[in-house]
Amino acid sequence: MKRPLIILTGPTAVGKTKASIGLAKAVNGEIISADSMQIYQGMDIGSAKIRPEEMCGVPHHLIDVLKPDEEFHVVRFQEMAKQAMKVIYDKGKIPILVGGTGFYIQAVLYDIDFTENDGDDAFRKEMEAFADAHGAEALHARLKAADPKSAEEIHAHNVKRVIRALEYFLQTGTPISEHNEEQRQKESPYQAAYFVLNDERAHLYERINLRVDQMIDEGLVDEVKALRDKGYTRDMVSMQGLGYKEVLAYLDGEYTMDTAVEMIKRDTRHFAKRQITWFKREKDVIWLDKKAFDYDEDRILESMLESLKQKGIL
Secondary structure, three states: OOEEEEEEEOOOOOOHHHHHHHHHHHHOEEEEEOOOOOOEOOOOOOOOOOOHHHHOOOOEEOOOOEOOOOOOOHHHHHHHHHHHHHHHHHOOOEEEEEOOOHHHHHHHHOOOOOOOOOOOHHHHHHHHHHHHHHOHHHHHHHHHHHOHHHHHHOOOOOHHHHHHHHHHHHHHOOOHHHHHHHHHHOOOOEEEEEEEEEOOHHHHHHHHHHHHHHHHHHOHHHHHHHHHHOOOOOOOOHHHOOOHHHHHHHHOOOOOHHHHHHHHHHHHHHHHHHHHHHHHHOOOEEEEEHHHHOOOHHHHHHHHHHHHHHOOOO
16 A cells, blocks of 8 residues: 655745645644755745744644755755655654645655766866856856756756756766656655645736735845854855845845845746746646635635545545
8 A cells, every 4th residue: 555645736925835734634644845945944034934823733844954054955855855754654644745846846756766876076066166157047058058948947046956957968868857757757656646736827926926025024134134144155055045145136235125126026936937837747736726716725625635535545
């Protein structure tokens, strides 16, 4: 018998947090954050981290466990998520992966093997030096030439993932996008239900814009100042997160506050679009269109529970 695994994902600002609490309570589940930013301590406002009072007593894993200068990537996420899943299964509960980082979800769902290609430190250092000298966009252009599909999926500022994709291409001669596609065809070792919460684009973008304004009102600039005062710098992966890099640029006098805010909104909208593209490529996904449910949280939950019964998870 395969063990149960529930996934609840969707683009940023769609309302995953609220939906996940209702779901976890209904299925006796615990939540594992599949988010590349909420893992970091002190990065609360910019990552839209769930507050303790919003958890409603539901245990959450992989939130607030690393310092911003600690390394965090898909391999480490996979290891930590599997450890959390063991703890949850041992309690007789169901793990629910919640978050918008599609590659992280895929790594757990299909138990992707990352050991097949050893890292090439010399190549990575060479590419890092190239990015420092010529800029992230120039490095991204090299990926676009080698693997256009991956270049479409990976943002130019995500230098680590750009380098990883280039490295994979160098080592294997095949694009990492092809490898990812093959992994998607694998059968999951879990009895899984993969829900994607979505909304019509205009409404989603409106929510994103409002959320960014709210983050500024709640003190995002002070949060970034505090991180900078602790010695966390712009070259760290954590500080390249949406909202953080733009505010750092504002603090360094590169942009006005208005420009920084508009850039955060624009880049977050682009990010949401890329997330939706990723989820559309995944197989066996159950789409939950909020508008089709008249934005009724109870009806969305009922639909998820019905799907879980049909799949034999409940």
